[in-house]
């Protein structure tokens with residue numbers, strides 16, 4: 513993959529996964545800043561409960577769908593939220609000044625570290641084996657903080673609040689230098705994770721870190737804590753729902769909607785529609801010659817071109833090297849030129865392959881050159897397309913698909929790289 517392609521892929525993925533959290537974060541700032549004071553006391557009480565409600569919903573989803581990274585992030589936020597609300601409501605009351613200082617510094621120092629740890633701690637094995645270990649990590653920290661508070665251990669507070677490198681600690685920071693450094697380290701590492709593996713879940717985990725930083729910084733501004741923690745919960749719920757939806761409806765390899773999504777669309781069709789079935793030509797031979805990995809790369813390329821079909825066609829991966837394009841409310845005559853363009857675009861596209869995939873022996877090399885475009889470091893494939901519309905005996909989507917399959921068979925027999933009706 514060239515650098516440009518790699519960067520484009522990351523930018524596209526970032527746009528898909530990080531745009532919504534960023535926008536919601538930007539919208540929440542003025543709401544929390546200016547809107548909160550306008551709410552009645554009852555609404556304010558509800559707002560302070562809202563994070564717990566959304567955290568509970570999110571945790572339930574995580575348990576059902578085995579999203580341990582999100583679950584542990586939620587637990588970290590719940591502990592932070594409970595600690596901060598208790599700390600604010602007991603100033604001068606049940607907690608001593610020492611306890612308040614220890615709890616605030618512990619949350620702001622350990623919070624970003626835990627968010628970082630749980631973002632990188634991959635979900636391996638089963639929930640039953642993983643969850644207790646992760647819970648023990650959090651439990652051990654809580655126990656340690658409790659001990660420090662119980663025994664009023666002054667050196668810990670000194671350690672937490674010491675000024676290590678004054679030049680690196682900005683004046684506006686309301687958190688201790690160590691907390692500030694840990695936020696920066698976590699921020700950098702999680703930005704790296706977001707760039708390396710852009711996904712809705714990673715974007716939500718990253719947002720949780722930003723939100724913990726905002727509330728730690730602005731703890732004394734009324735409303736910030738509840739409203740931002742509520743937003744963190746919403747972003748985490750949204751990410752779990754989005755990823756679960758994608759897993760069920762999107763094909764993993766190509767990113768196109770899969771068979772399940774197609775079936776759902778077929779059930780919603782009206783009385784007029786066109787279905788095109790397409791299939792990569794001689795793909796078995798291609799796989800045998802170049803290997804399955806390059807075969808996968810080609811399928812991704814073909815899917816990307818099919819996805820960009822014009823005329824309002826909706827693309828799906830039907831299975832294997834077969835794809836489907838659906839034209840709701842359109843007839844074959846309308847769809848044909850758009851399908852012809854897709855066929856032509858794919859046939860004319862020379863896909864770059866990496867040098868390490870070059871053939872090792874002369875015979876394979878000669879074999880491969882049959883499928884190669886003019887440049888020896890590229891490959892190209894063609895597709896055949898069969899099209900049919902709802903008419904006559906073809907009344908159900910299944911019958912129209914069968915008719916499109918028959919047309920595809922004719923396209924193959926007519927020499928391939930063709931569109932047949």
Ligand SMILES: Nc1nc2c(ncn2[C@@H]2O[C@H](COP(=O)(O)OP(=O)(O)OP(=O)(O)O)[C@@H](O)[C@H]2O)c(=O)[nH]1
Nearest residue numbers: 791792793794795796797799804807808832833924
């Ligand atoms: N690399 C890769 N290959 C796949 C995938 N899914 C299916 N295939 C391969 O696609 C090939 C399909 O071969 P066939 O159905 O015999 O058809 P064909 O070789 O394309 O020949 P025609 O359709 O007659 O042009 C098989 O070798 C499958 O292993 C996939 O996800 N990745």
